[in-house]
Amino acid sequence: MILTEKLTKTYGNQTVLNIEHLEIPKGESFGLVGNNGAGKTTFFSLLLDLIQPSSGHITSNEVQVNTSEAWKPFTSSFIDESFLIGYLTPEEYFYFIGDLRGANKADVDALLSEYEDFFHGEILGQKKYLRDLSKGNQKKAGIVASFIGNPEVIVLDEPFANLDPTTQIRLKSIIKDLAAKDNVTVLVSSHDLIHVTEVCERIVVLNKGEVVKDIQTSTETLKELESFFAG
Amino acid sequence: MGFFGVYMLISLAAAGGGMYFILKKIFPDQSPMWTISQYFIYWVLIELFLRYFMQKLPVMDIKPFLTTPVKKSAIAHYILGRSGVSIYNLLSLFFFVPFAIVLLFQGYPVLNVILWVLAIFAIVLCVNYINLLINKNDKALIAIGSSIVLGYALNYFGVFDIKAFFAPIFHALYAYPIAVLVPVGLAVFIYYVNYKYLYTKIYLDATLKAKSVEANTSDMAWAKKFGEMGPFLQLDLKMIWRNKRTKSQVFISLLFVFYGLIFYTQDIYADMVPMKVFLGVFMTGIFLSNFGQFIPAWDSSYYSMMMSQNIPLRKYLESKASLISVSVVVMFLLTIPYIYFGWEALAINFACAMYNLGINIPVILFFGSFNKKRIELDQSPFGNMQGTSATQFLIMLPVLVAPIVLFSIFYYAISFEAAVIILTVLGVVGFAMKNYLLNLVTEQYRKKKYGMIAGFKEKAS
Numbered sequence: 001m002i003l004t005e006k007l008t009k010t011y012g013n014q015t016v017l018n019i020e021h022l023e024i025p026k027g028e029s030f031g032l033v034g035n036n037g038a039g040k041t042t043f044f045s046l047l048l049d050l051i052q053p054s055s056g057h058i059t060s061n062e063v064q065v066n067t068s069e070a071w072k073p074f075t076s077s078f079i080d081e082s083f084l085i086g087y088l089t090p091e092e093y094f095y096f097i098g099d100l101r102g103a104n105k106a107d108v109d110a111l112l113s114e115y116e117d118f119f120h121g122e123i124l125g126q127k128k129y130l131r132d133l134s135k136g137n138q139k140k141a142g143i144v145a146s147f148i149g150n151p152e153v154i155v156l157d158e159p160f161a162n163l164d165p166t167t168q169i170r171l172k173s174i175i176k177d178l179a180a181k182d183n184v185t186v187l188v189s190s191h192d193l194i195h196v197t198e199v200c201e202r203i204v205v206l207n208k209g210e211v212v213k214d215i216q217t218s219t220e221t222l223k224e225l226e227s228f229f230a231g
Numbered sequence: 232m233g234f235f236g237v238y239m240l241i242s243l244a245a246a247g248g249g250m251y252f253i254l255k256k257i258f259p260d261q262s263p264m265w266t267i268s269q270y271f272i273y274w275v276l277i278e279l280f281l282r283y284f285m286q287k288l289p290v291m292d293i294k295p296f297l298t299t300p301v302k303k304s305a306i307a308h309y310i311l312g313r314s315g316v317s318i319y320n321l322l323s324l325f326f327f328v329p330f331a332i333v334l335l336f337q338g339y340p341v342l343n344v345i346l347w348v349l350a351i352f353a354i355v356l357c358v359n360y361i362n363l364l365i366n367k368n369d370k371a372l373i374a375i376g377s378s379i380v381l382g383y384a385l386n387y388f389g390v391f392d393i394k395a396f397f398a399p400i401f402h403a404l405y406a407y408p409i410a411v412l413v414p415v416g417l418a419v420f421i422y423y424v425n426y427k428y429l430y431t432k433i434y435l436d437a438t439l440k441a442k443s444v445e446a447n448t449s450d451m452a453w454a455k456k457f458g459e460m461g462p463f464l465q466l467d468l469k470m471i472w473r474n475k476r477t478k479s480q481v482f483i484s485l486l487f488v489f490y491g492l493i494f495y496t497q498d499i500y501a502d503m504v505p506m507k508v509f510l511g512v513f514m515t516g517i518f519l520s521n522f523g524q525f526i527p528a529w530d531s532s533y534y535s536m537m538m539s540q541n542i543p544l545r546k547y548l549e550s551k552a553s554l555i556s557v558s559v560v561v562m563f564l565l566t567i568p569y570i571y572f573g574w575e576a577l578a579i580n581f582a583c584a585m586y587n588l589g590i591n592i593p594v595i596l597f598f599g600s601f602n603k604k605r606i607e608l609d610q611s612p613f614g615n616m617q618g619t620s621a622t623q624f625l626i627m628l629p630v631l632v633a634p635i636v637l638f639s640i641f642y643y644a645i646s647f648e649a650a651v652i653i654l655t656v657l658g659v660v661g662f663a664m665k666n667y668l669l670n671l672v673t674e675q676y677r678k679k680k681y682g683m684i685a686g687f688k689e690k691a692s
């Protein structure tokens with residue numbers, strides 16, 4: 001599904017990302033971990049064609065992302081608050097995203113009703129603009145918005161950060177469900193090793209821009225990761 | 232601030248320096264000092280009115296001090312002191328100090344003039360602190376606005392001469408140096424009231440908390456009629472309406488309908504046809520330039536989302552173009568009353584509107600792709616130079632100057648009719664080629680995409 005070939009990104013003479021070959025098959029739930037500056041967000045930004053690769057390329061479903069825009073209809077993402085439109089209410093934002101992704105109001109409403117638990121009554125019908133919501137609630141809205149319109153690839157950067165414990169647990173089961181059905185490929189990055197090992201079938205560790213570990217998740221994985229980051 | 236700010240300061244200073252001679256020319260038989268005293272009350276009211284929009288209340292900045300060992304009284308003085316030296320207070324000095332210097336050279340008594348400037352600064356401070364007390368209260372704004380209109384109306388219809396009533400009061404500030412104590416005392420008093428009020432309010436959940444407005448969801452179903460463009464049109468309208476800076480752009484644009492009156496009512500400009508072309512382009516295109524020059528920076532805070540979402544760039548731009556087109560048409564309709572000054576005025580405005588529609592819209596969208604400066608929509612609205620750079624100024628050249636030059640050439644070489652026709656025809660041609668031009672613009676946006684994304688991410692430049 002997503003194929004990365006000889007991808008590098010350099011700023012000046014500093015290489016922030018250098019991935020020789022990375023293949024993410026369709027339907028996989030893929031976790032990306034690494035310390036600050038390891039290149040997680042850089043990789044996602046390259047995948048979404050928000051920055052230009054210095055060399056190499058990423059293809060998603062056989063579409064090379066930096067030359068064609070054909071990946072957009074089946075890809076959705078939530079990277080940070082800059083993916084929200086502050087002066088809209090959450091409802092308006094969801095419908096707007098629905099309009100962009102060919103989901104009508106009824107489709108969006110149906111989808112939102114599945115996430116009532118996750119919203120915990122703090123998102124819908126609040127008479128507040130997104131800019132006035134707390135960080136955690138903004139994040140909830142952004143994450144759910146990325147599920148609108150049946151995307152095949154979902155990219156979530158640090159989805160667990162800023163969420164309260166209840167919401168984290170709910171989000172984990174949501175991501176697991178998503179990955180289990182419909183051949184949806186979910187890409188998640190996180191600083192929380194426990195969360196990723198629970199949610200992802202496969203975990204890749206980035207360090208200083210390079211892939212240093214590529215693990216199929218098993219019961220041993222958490223220990224392996226912990227010892228890697230402790231060292 | 233940058234380039235545009237410097238330009239404004241220089242213009243203000245120049246206006247201040249020249250004001251003495253201008254007033255002398257318009258009212259040769261009275262002292263410019265008296266004339267300016269007559270209009271003083273309007274200046275005070277208008278300044279109060281404008282500040283409501285311009286001035287950001289400084290309270291938010293003190294959050295970090297709350298947990299440090301700093302006395303609350305010091306914090307209160309700090310807030311008030313900071314707002315005392317804000318740029319808005321200095322703006323009027325840029326006007327009045329050059330004016331005073333000219334007065335001195337004209338032989339006005341030194342002591343009186345200097346104390347007069349001091350009195351004016353005290354009045355500015357009064358306005359500043361009154362504005363803090365008003366604290367963005369809409370009712371006060373309406374009261375101030377209507378007293379300006381009412382005062383002018385009473386004067387105009389000769390019911391009550393506001394100017395004559397206030398002139399001696401303000402003139403006294405100059406005539407009797409001791410009178411300076413009145414505005415200074417008033418400023419100190421208002422400062423004290425502010426201080427007392429603020430001292431009790433230095434808590435996170437009291438004044439410091441930015442007010443969040445109750446949001447009402449609107450689905451604007453009618454916009455659906457515009458097909459694929461609909462969602463973007465909706466988004467733009469919501470953006471304009473729900474953010475102060477964009478909202479005030481709309482109001483300012485509407486006010487500029489009256490801009491032409493300044494020139495049309497004066498005989499000096501009667502034969503200056505190129506001047507009227509400037510007015511035509513300017514009045515029908517004010518929203519075009521105010522709003523258009525910051526496309527797509529308006530969307531800067533969520534630009535990376537727009538670029539990774541399933542958005543056809545073309546539709547995005549088309550929606551902006553339609554919005555601006557509507558504004559040009561509306562502004563043209565509003566300028567129709569200028570027919571009072573002869574059919575030529577209407578013809579010029581019509582030709583200019585057509586030119587704006589056909590040529591200037593694609594031009595301004597094209598230059599928009601050079602925008603790399605972020606705009607925070609929710610920050611203090613106008614007088615806010617954010618996102619402004621010398622580029623913005625350069626854009627105005629082709630937009631404003633090109634039609635004037637074109638018109639003048641045909642006007643002086645052939646005739647008035649020919650010049651009107653040429654602008655109109657150009658506009659129609661541009662309109663006919665809209666698809667082609669928009670494709671060019673879209674291509675340009677594609678090329679510049681990465682630079683824009685990176686630029687818009689940089690906060691507070």
